[in-house]
Amino acid sequence: xSQSSKIVTCLQQGGAVVARLRYDWWHYxxxxxxxxxxxxxxxxxIKKRVFKAMT
Numbered sequence: 114x115s116q117s118s119k120i121v122t123c124l125q126q127g128g129a130v131v132a133r134l135r136y137d138w139w140h141y142x143x144x145x146x147x148x149x150x151x152x153x154x155x156x157x158x159i160k161k162r163v164f165k166a167m168t
Contacts, residue, residue: 114152121147 114121120130124147133141136158146153 116149120144121152124152 120132123130124144130144131141132144132154133139140157143155144152145155
């Protein structure tokens with residue numbers, strides 16, 4: 114996702130985004146913030162490892 118995307122702009126201005134993604138199965142997450150390196154999210158899945166973004 115580029116720094117100029119509408120989603121990143123929304124997150125950097127204090128907004129939140131609901132997104133549907135597939136990680137073993139389809140589910141929804143809440144994107145809560147962004148900086149120059151990361152997009153932060155809340156997810157109902159409990160994992161013991163860090164999610165890696167696919168580019």
